[in-house]
Amino acid sequence: MRVIMFGYQTWGHRTLQALLDSGHQVVLVVTHPKSEHAYERIWSDSVADLAEKQGVPVLLRNRPDDEELLRSIERAEPDLIVANNWRTWLPPEIFDLPPHGTLNIHDSLLPAYAGFSPLIWALINGEREVGVTAHRMNAELDMGDVVLQRSVPVGPTDTATDLFHRTVDLIGPIVTEALDLIASGQAVWTPQDTSRSSFFHKRSLEDSRIDWSWPAEALERLVRAQCDPYPNAFTHHRGERIRIVSAAVSEGRYGGTPGRIFIREGDGIVIVAGAEARSGRLPGLVIRRVRTEDGTELAAADYFRTMGGYLTARP
Template sequence: MRVVAFGYMTWGRRTIEAVLAAGHEIPLIVTHADSDNPYEKIFNESVAELARDREIPVLVRNRADDDEVRAAIRDADADVMVVSNWRTWLPPEVFSIPRLGTLNVHDALLPAYAGFAPLNWALINDEPEVGVTAHMMNAEFDAGDVVLQRSTAITDEDTVVDLFDRTLAMFGPITVDALELIAAGRTDWTPQDRRAASYFHRRTDEENRIDWTWPARDLFNLVRAQVDPYPNAYCYHGPERLRIVRARVTETPFGGTPGRIFIRQGNGVVIVAGADARKGRNKGLLIETVRTDDGRELGAQEYFTRMGGYLTSHPVTP
């Protein structure tokens, strides 16, 4: 088939590579320009470079709703359009141009986790699995009928990078398989249950701020959802910003005040967690590795030379 491709960053590039490898013709690629957003500098394999290397015409846009884009898609005479990690809304007058419609590929088990950073948010929320959905695009963001969906279980050993690797490996195959179904004339797709839908915004520095009133399990999930190369979860030790690189949940409860630097245990230091920690029933967060603002990575017991005091969500001036 003739396939117009909209794509950005590693997700977009791998999807386009798979479509080409499957023997489809791509007469046009549309991508975004490089961004200063720290989340868009991660896993940023260039779609524009791929287009140039394969000598495929490419348009670079923030929003793809102008006359030139629409004309280029019509001139491409595409059977279908494939969209992967496109970061802005596509209007119906764009995605409806190809005769068989537009297939969007999203790294979430839709209808949940539409929008941005679905793997990070799902891990923070202690979901049992993540996955990838290939769906036909409609006028509502990430809401079209599902063509195919594939999942992978989340274990306590997983970080967001592990989930990225496993879901990224799904992008090419699910796209190629969905295109085969579309080419065969299938249209009996599964509507999304909009009652189960959720939509998430972009993550910023604020979303990585640790709140010690959260349960230790939630904090553990936040830390592993923000491992390198993502911006790390952080808190403050006095005036100093402290990034938490590695942590886990204690096996036994620790009572007191949220954020209290309590006791050395194993190879880490226990921090009291949970809004009702005063009742003594909450498990603590065992911090194992931290990173200071000057980039030094230290074991928790090396950094915390004495027990007592507090970690806080905002800086505290002595």
């Protein structure tokens, strides 16, 4: 088949490599220009560089809304478009143009976690598995019929980085298998159960800010979800922002006001957490390592030399 690829960052790079290795003909690649957005500087293998090395024509676009792009797609006469991590909506005059439509590769187990940063949101929410879905694109973002899904388990200490590496390795096999099914006419398209769908926005700085009214279990997952190289979860101490690099749920149960710097436990410092912390029946968050604004990383016990005072969402 003649294939056009829309994609960006490492997800798009893995998709393009799978297409180049598949025996199908990649006739055009459309990707975004480089970005300084914090989340787009991470996992930033260049789709454009890979395409150019293989002699595949490349178009750079922020949005797919110009006539030149549409004419280029029409001239390429694709049998199929494959998209992965294209950051804006594709219009129907593009996604419906090829005879086989557009296959979108999304890093969640749809219909849950449509939209952006699905691995981070899934980890924060305590999901037991994550994965990759290949589905047909339609007018509703990430809502088209599914042809393939593959999943991996989430372990109790997994970080977003661990889950990225585990799921990005699914992209090549799922792209290859989906294209074989489509080309052979054996693809079975299953409608998504919209009653189970959820849609998430792009993450920003605000989403890494710690809210001490969250239960400790959720805060511990937030720290793992915002591990390096992602922007770390952060809080404020005496007006200065500190990033939480490593944390755990306390063994003991601690009562009081959320955000209180309370007591040593093991190798860390317990912070009272949870909207119902006043009951004394909830665990706290044990902070183990912090990073200051100048990039210095410290054991929490070395940073918090005295107990008392509060960690706050804002200075």
